[in-house]
Amino acid sequence: MSKPRILLQLDPDVHPSVFDAVVAVDAGVEHLLQYRGVTVDQVPGLVHGAIFTRGPQDLKSTAIFVGGAEVGAAEELLRRILQTFLGPLRVSVMMDANGANTTAAAAVIAAGRHVRLKGATVLVLAATGPVGQRVVRLLAREGARVRVGSRVLTRAEDVGAKVRERVEAAVLEPLATARDSLAAAMQGVSVVISAGALGVELLPADVWQTCATLEVAIDLNAVPPWGIGGLEASDRAASRNGVICYGAIGIGGAKMKIHSAAVARLFQGNSQVLDAEEIYAIGRELEGAESTGREGGK
Numbered sequence: 001m002s003k004p005r006i007l008l009q010l011d012p013d014v015h016p017s018v019f020d021a022v023v024a025v026d027a028g029v030e031h032l033l034q035y036r037g038v039t040v041d042q043v044p045g046l047v048h049g050a051i052f053t054r055g056p057q058d059l060k061s062t063a064i065f066v067g068g069a070e071v072g073a074a075e076e077l078l079r080r081i082l083q084t085f086l087g088p089l090r091v092s093v094m095m096d097a098n099g100a101n102t103t104a105a106a107a108v109i110a111a112g113r114h115v116r117l118k119g120a121t122v123l124v125l126a127a128t129g130p131v132g133q134r135v136v137r138l139l140a141r142e143g144a145r146v147r148v149g150s151r152v153l154t155r156a157e158d159v160g161a162k163v164r165e166r167v168e169a170a171v172l173e174p175l176a177t178a179r180d181s182l183a184a185a186m187q188g189v190s191v192v193i194s195a196g197a198l199g200v201e202l203l204p205a206d207v208w209q210t211c212a213t214l215e216v217a218i219d220l221n222a223v224p225p226w227g228i229g230g231l232e233a234s235d236r237a238a239s240r241n242g243v244i245c246y247g248a249i250g251i252g253g254a255k256m257k258i259h260s261a262a263v264a265r266l267f268q269g270n271s272q273v274l275d276a277e278e279i280y281a282i283g284r285e286l287e288g289a290e291s292t293g294r295e296g297g298k
């Protein structure tokens with residue numbers, strides 16, 4: 001009989017994320033152990049508690065989720081967790097601070113539903129935030145030509161350099177995306193993904209509506225004004241001006257499914273490390289299963 005599923009929720013914030021806790025329970029976690037204000041120095045003690053208690057055959061029933069609002073802090077925790085594992089004495093671990101990995105995965109999968117990403121020109125607005133950086137990384141891995149947008153060119157260049165460290169063959173063009181240069185930035189683009197801060201319009205309607213090459217527009221900002229003017233947060237493959245549009249709520253449903261499936265996946269073995277690419281792969285599997293189901297139901 002398998003042991004109860006235990007998830008250690010390690011969170012650098014003052015309060016461990018309620019959102020992450022609810023998703024974990026709904027994904028089948030039976031005991032959620034929450035730790036707040038976690039620092040890198042505290043990681044070995046916490047991890048030892050997870051790996052030294054159950055026998056090797058039962059380690060797959062214990063897993064770790066790293067969350068919190070600060071992706072940088074969570075990345076440090078993840079690194080330390082992986083260093084603390086001792087060969088086969090390890091448990092599976094997922095990192096989704098700020099929802100960055102699951103949201104980026106859902107956005108890129110939505111784009112790939114309508115456009116062949118390999119070779120496509122994609123503009124990512126506000127590509128410097130935690131979500132935008134992962135969107136760029138996943139698109140680059142898919143072989144898209146990515147225009148990396150920021151209000152400040154050097155910030156866009158920094159993101160480009162960071163992504164190239166992970167994706168050697170990335171085709172990236174860092175850009176300063178001031179209002180008066182947006183039309184030029186949109187030239188030849190087939191997908192635009194806006195990953196800007198809440199309540200800030202980054203792309204006015206008249207700019208994307210006059211872009212002849214645009215096929216898909218995706219906005220991740222859930223607080224009005226929306227990041228892309230003329231869209232609605234609830235858009236899910238809505239056709240507007242001949243462009244397929246997704247808003248933050250339209251992407252949010254898929255994001256939730258990916259998050260939940262990734263947590264459940266943690267308990268299928270004790271050696272999984274779920275970061276952006278692995279979470280994206282889980283999202284792609286779900287997408288494949290759903291489209292097979294749709295075709296089967298025809």
Ligand SMILES: NC(=O)c1ccc[n+]([C@@H]2O[C@H](COP(=O)([O-])OP(=O)(O)OC[C@H]3O[C@@H](n4cnc5c(N)ncnc54)[C@H](OP(=O)(O)O)[C@@H]3O)[C@@H](O)[C@H]2O)c1
Pocket residue numbers: 098099100103126127128129130131132149150151152155156195196197198199200220221222248249251252255
């Ligand atoms: N749908 C979902 O399920 C879901 C889940 C998680 C997050 N989100 C949303 O995804 C978006 C991105 O999240 P994030 O955490 O990566 O965002 P973020 O760090 O708050 O901001 C991303 C970027 O927006 C730009 N920005 C910030 N303030 C701005 C301003 N006043 N005017 C213009 N640009 C500004 C900055 O880029 P530059 O300085 O380089 O221009 C910043 O790096 C947010 O809207 C978030 O709410 C959605």
